[in-house]
Amino acid sequence: MRAMVIKEFRQLLRDKRTLGLLVGLPVILLVVFGYAANFNVSKIPTVVVGPEAAESAAQLHAPFDVTEVDPVGNRATVESRLQDGKAAVGIVTGQNPVTALMDGTQLFAVQAAKGAFARMAQADVATGGKIPVIAPEVLYNPDLKTSWIMIPGLTGLILLFIGTLITSLGIVRERQAGTIEQLAVMPFRPWDVIFGKILPYLLLASLDLIAIVLLGMGLFGVPFVGSVVTFGIGALLFLLVTLGMGVLISTVSQNQGQAIQLAIMFVVPQILLSGLIFPVGAMAAGVRWIAYVLPLTYFVDISRGVMLKAEPIAGLWVPLVVLLGMAGAVLGLAVLRFRRDLAPSARHRGEDDFEPVAAAA
Amino acid sequence: MTWGLEGGTVTFGAKTAVDDVTLQVTPGSVTVVVGGDGAGKSTLLRALVGLVRLSGGRAQRPGKQAIGYIPATAGLYVDLTVEENLAFVARAYGVSGSDCRTRSEELLERIGLTETRSRLGGQLSGGMQRKLAVAMALLHRPELLVLDEPTTGVDPVSRAELWRLLSGAAAEGTGVVVATTYVDEANRGSTVLLMDQGKTIAAGSPSDIIGAVPGTMGVVRGSDRPPGQSWRWGTSWRVWAPADDLPDGAEPVAPTFADAVMVAALASQQVV
Amino acid sequence: MQYLVGARSATIRFGDFTAVDRVDLEVGSGEVVGLLGANGAGKTTLIRMLLGLLIPTRGSVSLFGGRPSRATRRRLGYVPQSLGLYDDLTVGENWAFTTAAFGIAESTLPESVAGYRHELVGDLSLGLKRRLAFAVAFSHDPGLLVLDEPTSGVGPLSSSHLWEDIRASAERGTGVLVTTHNMEEAEQCDRLVVMAEGRVVAAGTLGQVIGDRHVVQVDCADWRGVFAALDGDGLIVQVHGSRLRVPGTPEHVAGLLHRHDLGGDVSAVPANLEEAFVDIVTKASPR
Numbered sequence: 025m026r027a028m029v030i031k032e033f034r035q036l037l038r039d040k041r042t043l044g045l046l047v048g049l050p051v052i053l054l055v056v057f058g059y060a061a062n063f064n065v066s067k068i069p070t071v072v073v074g075p076e077a078a079e080s081a082a083q084l085h086a087p088f089d090v091t092e093v094d095p096v097g098n099r100a101t102v103e104s105r106l107q108d109g110k111a112a113v114g115i116v117t118g119q120n121p122v123t124a125l126m127d128g129t130q131l132f133a134v135q136a137a138k139g140a141f142a143r144m145a146q147a148d149v150a151t152g153g154k155i156p157v158i159a160p161e162v163l164y165n166p167d168l169k170t171s172w173i174m175i176p177g178l179t180g181l182i183l184l185f186i187g188t189l190i191t192s193l194g195i196v197r198e199r200q201a202g203t204i205e206q207l208a209v210m211p212f213r214p215w216d217v218i219f220g221k222i223l224p225y226l227l228l229a230s231l232d233l234i235a236i237v238l239l240g241m242g243l244f245g246v247p248f249v250g251s252v253v254t255f256g257i258g259a260l261l262f263l264l265v266t267l268g269m270g271v272l273i274s275t276v277s278q279n280q281g282q283a284i285q286l287a288i289m290f291v292v293p294q295i296l297l298s299g300l301i302f303p304v305g306a307m308a309a310g311v312r313w314i315a316y317v318l319p320l321t322y323f324v325d326i327s328r329g330v331m332l333k334a335e336p337i338a339g340l341w342v343p344l345v346v347l348l349g350m351a352g353a354v355l356g357l358a359v360l361r362f363r364r365d366l367a368p369s370a371r372h373r374g375e376d377d378f379e380p381v382a383a384a385a
Numbered sequence: 386m387t388w389g390l391e392g393g394t395v396t397f398g399a400k401t402a403v404d405d406v407t408l409q410v411t412p413g414s415v416t417v418v419v420g421g422d423g424a425g426k427s428t429l430l431r432a433l434v435g436l437v438r439l440s441g442g443r444a445q446r447p448g449k450q451a452i453g454y455i456p457a458t459a460g461l462y463v464d465l466t467v468e469e470n471l472a473f474v475a476r477a478y479g480v481s482g483s484d485c486r487t488r489s490e491e492l493l494e495r496i497g498l499t500e501t502r503s504r505l506g507g508q509l510s511g512g513m514q515r516k517l518a519v520a521m522a523l524l525h526r527p528e529l530l531v532l533d534e535p536t537t538g539v540d541p542v543s544r545a546e547l548w549r550l551l552s553g554a555a556a557e558g559t560g561v562v563v564a565t566t567y568v569d570e571a572n573r574g575s576t577v578l579l580m581d582q583g584k585t586i587a588a589g590s591p592s593d594i595i596g597a598v599p600g601t602m603g604v605v606r607g608s609d610r611p612p613g614q615s616w617r618w619g620t621s622w623r624v625w626a627p628a629d630d631l632p633d634g635a636e637p638v639a640p641t642f643a644d645a646v647m648v649a650a651l652a653s654q655q656v657v
Numbered sequence: 658m659q660y661l662v663g664a665r666s667a668t669i670r671f672g673d674f675t676a677v678d679r680v681d682l683e684v685g686s687g688e689v690v691g692l693l694g695a696n697g698a699g700k701t702t703l704i705r706m707l708l709g710l711l712i713p714t715r716g717s718v719s720l721f722g723g724r725p726s727r728a729t730r731r732r733l734g735y736v737p738q739s740l741g742l743y744d745d746l747t748v749g750e751n752w753a754f755t756t757a758a759f760g761i762a763e764s765t766l767p768e769s770v771a772g773y774r775h776e777l778v779g780d781l782s783l784g785l786k787r788r789l790a791f792a793v794a795f796s797h798d799p800g801l802l803v804l805d806e807p808t809s810g811v812g813p814l815s816s817s818h819l820w821e822d823i824r825a826s827a828e829r830g831t832g833v834l835v836t837t838h839n840m841e842e843a844e845q846c847d848r849l850v851v852m853a854e855g856r857v858v859a860a861g862t863l864g865q866v867i868g869d870r871h872v873v874q875v876d877c878a879d880w881r882g883v884f885a886a887l888d889g890d891g892l893i894v895q896v897h898g899s900r901l902r903v904p905g906t907p908e909h910v911a912g913l914l915h916r917h918d919l920g921g922d923v924s925a926v927p928a929n930l931e932e933a934f935v936d937i938v939t940k941a942s943p944r
Contacts, residue, residue, distance in 0.1 A: 026757070027753075027754050027757035027758050028758075030753075030754070030757075031743065031746065031750070031754045034745075034746055034750055035743060035745050035746060038745045038746075039745065201458065201462070201463065202456050202457070202458030202460065203460065203461070203462060205431075205436060205454075205456045206454060206455070206456060206460055208435075208436055209434050209435065209436060209449065209452060209454040210449060210474075210477045210478065211448075211449040211450050211477065211478060211479070212477060413881060415896070420812060421783070421784060421810070421811050421812015421813065421814075421815060421816070422782055422783035422784060422810050422811055422812065423782045423783065423784075423812070424812055510696055510697065511696055512695075512696060534810075537809065537810060538738075538806070538809060538838065539838065540694070540695040540696045540698075540838055541693070541695070541838060541840070541931050541934045541935060541938075542695050542934070542935050542938055542939065543695070543696075544838070544931075545893070545895065545931060545932075545935050548895060548896070549888075549893060549894065549895065552884060552894065552895070552896035553884070553888060555881070555896070556880075556881040556884040556885050556888070556896075557881075557885075566809070566810050566811065566812070567839055567840075567841070568813060568841055569839075569840050569841050569931075572897045572898065573895075573896060573897055573898070574898065575898045575899055581812060581813075581814075590898060591897075591898060592898075608824075608828050616817040616820075616821070617817060617820045617821045617824050617845075618845065619844065619845050619846075619847075620824070620847070643813075643841060646813050647813050647814070647817065650812070650813045650814045651814070654814065
């Protein structure tokens with residue numbers, strides 16, 4: 025038995041990927057749950073409009089982070105800011121009672137704001153009632169339902185799994201079986217092979233996406249008030265990123281086990297750090313940048329924005345452009361690497377050897 | 386028109402996998418490349434079909450439409466049926482519907498898989514899988530058929546059947562190249578190329594190679610290793626003397642092909 | 658001769674399926690016995706039974722004079738096709754593991770592989786791996802060695818080194834059972850046992866197994882034409898360069914050639930082991 029133990033240790037120490045996982049995973053989990061996993065939003069972007077905007081703004085302290093004071097603006101201004109995600113709370117002054125509009129898609133920010141208003145009111149009573157009455161109004165997700173904000177994000181998760189994990193497994197399986205080599209010798213162009221392989225997963229993911237959205241709407245009453253086209257574009261771009269990632273993973277994996285390990289390392293951080301569960305705004309500043317590197321973060325923005333807020337393309341141009349860039353980079357790299365597997369001699373035609381002879385038929 | 390490699394060299398970084406090897410494949414004949422693991426056979430064949438780039442020398446091959454290639458690992462889809470596998474290659478090579486049907490039937494019959502056409506590739510025995518892979522490579526009537534160790538690990542009955550398929554293809558005009566580790570299979574070819582550590586150690590027809598063995602061959606019985614170059618064969622020893630100087634007790638014999646292979650391998654080791 | 662392992666009328670049935678059918682097999686001290694058979698012939702099941710991993714449904718198996726047990730297994734050396742080596746350990750570490758497992762107190766790496774002590778097994782060539790696997794199996798001085806396709810995939814020099822190791826151990830008294838698909842390897846054995854469909858269908862020396870089987874050799878100018886003709890007539894033609902070998906009689910083949918208006922010299926020649934094997938096995942299992 026001792027011999028077995030010694031042998032297992034020796035083998036384990038040489039397995040870099042497993043070691044990486046053993047060391048890396050606890051560290052990641054520690055960082056996430058220590059710094060990032062936080063439901064308390066400490067800074068709520070707020071916009072104040074109306075004739076008494078300046079005075080009201082002065083009365084707002086933490087957690088409110090007043091980013092804009094607009095004496096000329098009105099309710100419509102605030103609604104536009106909320107819809108575009110530029111603010112989570114908007115105070116409309118100049119009426120009685122003063123209205124506080126809150127973005128229901130930012131569940132925890134709203135809860136923090138409500139708590140803050142309540143505390144302000146209490147303190148006010150104690151000091152003699154100087155602050156006007158505030159009437160809170162939650163837009164987009166009035167009942168503050170968790171399912172309403174989770175399900176749009178879940179659609180992204182599905183796309184992530186299919187795009188990355190399942191695609192990479194599908195391609196690696198072929199590599200393991202040795203049939204990729206043959207494809208390279210058959211009259212396929214590299215594009216035929218790459219897109220031929222990706223297309224079924226694209227279709228599958230799209231079908232799954234539609235199913236989840238419909239189920240969400242049917243079972244949980246999640247609304248879909250925005251443009252289907254915008255949603256579609258966002259989904260397509262995100263899918264291209266994940267598919268590209270899947271192909272890329274397959275080019276660096278020799279077997280399915282390795283592919284799964286890499287896919288997990290790509291997917292798990294996104295589940296935890298993309299704003300799907302824990303709000304990005306609540307993450308400690310030192311780790312918040314991680315969220316902005318993850319593609320899912322941007323898709324969660326898009327899907328929540330479109331489904332719940334009818335956010336127009338203009339408001340979503342940032343996440344859309346970022347996804348476009350990511351898709352271009354990842355797909356480009358993936359295709360380049362995959363081409364190397366499929367057509368090693370093609371690039372050097374005329375340089376040294378190839379003398380094609382037309383088939384006698 | 387001969388296909389092949391002329392002075393082909395393939396290097397991967399510091400390692401030379403194929404070193405100045407010339408391989409000729411004539412249509413309607415079988416060329417066998419023999420060598421052990423690491424000899425460079427796979428790399429040579431892959432350079433021939435264009436899967437790896439030559440670092441030196443030239444390659445002559447027909448267009449992709451006219452090549453059939455089977456890598457060392459199976460070469461069929463285990464989760465598709467026999468029929469579906471054939472349909473896939475037919476579509477890939479643009480073999481028309483009716484042509485595909487007649488050709489598939491013909492091939493299925495030759496390989497004895499007409500009854501099992503709906504069986505999944507993964508459910509076939511090793512020998513049957515190889516036969517199917519050959520059928521798939523022959524479907525589009527290639528001019529050049531390249532097979533990497535198609536018979537390794539296959540039982541003798543299936544191996545004989547595989548060779549029948551390959552000879553049949555050669556009889557119909559295809560140029561066939563087969564890599565193998567089994568020395569006795571070299572006799573099946575009209576041309577043989579022996580490789581060791583990336584280099585050619587002998588080339589020509591089997592009788593040419595035997596004829597080219599210099600010195601004398603002898604047999605010594607008993608369990609003690611005789612002096613000089615010798616190796617075990619059954620309970621006796623085969624001895625080779627570069628000139629005429631067989632050790633005492635050795636009985637001169639005519640060299641067999643297996644002897645020629647050993648002598649070539651020993652000679653190349655000495656040069657290195 | 659003292660038999661090291663013997664099967665007497667051994668039968669193994671899995672439900673309705675008879676994998677091994679009344680097989681008699683012995684391996685004596687100092688003998689090298691070759692076991693041949695198509696895949697599915699029952700070779701692997703038979704081996705597992707000899708190793709003590711399966712109990713015969715009927716008949717008996719004896720290993721070193723008694724029923725196979727953990728104690729007798731210590732005196733057995735086995736090298737499977739997959740070699741049973743750990744690619745991510747060095748040669749020295751693999752050796753240490755096996756010798757510890759068999760309880761061998763101190764042992765030094767044999768000369769054949771000593772120079773590679775610190776190399777990872779995964780980095781070695783196949784020939785070296787096989788030599789190491791053999792050395793490991795032989796490390797505890799077994800009375801019986803069972804080798805599964807020992808030289809499969811290996812070049813001529815490595816193969817000859819391996820067979821030297823095998824012969825040397827046989828000369829020291831070890832009995833060796835080798836399974837193989839390689840005709841050249843089979844010819845190295847003292848005795849052959851041929852299996853098909855779970856039964857032993859031929860046994861004896863090489864000469865005995867081939868018997869007086871003959872095939873017809875055809876020498877002709879147009880081998881392709883002759884091949885097409887004979888193949889079309891349903892004969893199984895083997896091509897060796899430009900010489901053809903066909904089962905049958907010279908008269909019959911000459912007649913066929915005449916009918917196709919083709920020329921060629923026909924003569925009867927002794928069958929080789931492969932042809933004899935195909936003949937034996939196909940006769941034993943009519944399809």
